[in-house]
Amino acid sequence: MRAATRRRSPRNWVSRYDGAMPVHVPVPVLETPRLVLRGHRVDDLDDSVALWSDPEVTRHISGKPSTREEVWSRLLRYIGHWAVTGYGLWHIRERATDRFVGEAGLADFKRDMAFSFDGAPEAGWVLAPWSYGRGLATEAMTAVLAWSAAEHPRTVCIISPGNLASLRVAAKLGYREIARADYRTSEVIVFDRQHV
Numbered sequence: 001m002r003a004a005t006r007r008r009s010p011r012n013w014v015s016r017y018d019g020a021m022p023v024h025v026p027v028p029v030l031e032t033p034r035l036v037l038r039g040h041r042v043d044d045l046d047d048s049v050a051l052w053s054d055p056e057v058t059r060h061i062s063g064k065p066s067t068r069e070e071v072w073s074r075l076l077r078y079i080g081h082w083a084v085t086g087y088g089l090w091h092i093r094e095r096a097t098d099r100f101v102g103e104a105g106l107a108d109f110k111r112d113m114a115f116s117f118d119g120a121p122e123a124g125w126v127l128a129p130w131s132y133g134r135g136l137a138t139e140a141m142t143a144v145l146a147w148s149a150a151e152h153p154r155t156v157c158i159i160s161p162g163n164l165a166s167l168r169v170a171a172k173l174g175y176r177e178i179a180r181a182d183y184r185t186s187e188v189i190v191f192d193r194q195h196v
Contacts, residue, residue: 025082030090030143035101037090037140040078044091047100048075056129060163063186081107087121087148092140094131102127104140106148106155113158115181115190121148123157123193125169137169145173149195158188 027039040048045068051057052066052074066074081088089105106121123144125137145155157175159166167189175191182188 025079027082027088027090028147030147031095032139032143034095035136035140035143036093036095037104037143038093039082040075040089040091040103042075044100045072045075047091048103051100051102051126051128054129057126060160060166061126078103085121087152089124090140090144092127092136094136099130100128101131101136101140104137105144106152111158111183113181113183115179117156120154120156120192121152123155123173123175125166132165137166138172141169141173145193145195153195154192156190156192158183158190161187161189 025039029039030037049066049068049071052071053068055065058065078089085108087106089103089107092101092104093099094101102125104123104125104127106123109122111117111122123141125141127137148155157170158181159170161167170191173193175193177189178192179190180187181190
């Protein structure tokens with residue numbers, strides 16, 4: 001009787017699925033003279049939390065720092081992006097010091113905007129304040145756009161009109177303004193870029 005009522009332990013239940021294929025999403029590593037861009041890992045959470053919880057970083061993006069829970073969801077979304085679309089955002093580190101720089105890449109965020117991107121991937125970059133003014137966003141995105149050019153010759157990006165640093169980066173990368181639109185509670189400028 002004791003054996004019949006004994007509950008199966010969670011360990012035994014999990015072991016039934018040991019043969020399941022683990023999820024592994026290959027992300028190309030991009031290297032520039034000063035940077036290494038690689039796929040996000042679960043152990044990057046603390047770096048991402050430091051980035052996204054900084055009010056200076058989020059001022060022109062969401063307007064408020066993110067919680068650890070929100071950043072965890074973001075990290076999972078980044079990893080999943082590669083599996084679903086074949087492109088995504090990279091975790092950026094400085095080559096000389098291995099210091100975390102930020103995140104950059106392409107995404108399809110399915111933004112709830114009246115303006116359509118017509119299937120073009122959205123470019124984005126977010127860097128830690130210590131790295132501002134050193135040209136690292138332009139360097140990272142130049143590598144991203146070169147990597148994606150054959151498959152995605154047209155990309156778009158949206159930037160808050162008050163984010164002067166990102167507006168300068170977009171201009172250096174060859175983005176041109178095509179519209180102004182409302183996103184959530186703010187106006188954004190929509191840019192596009194055609195690789196030639």
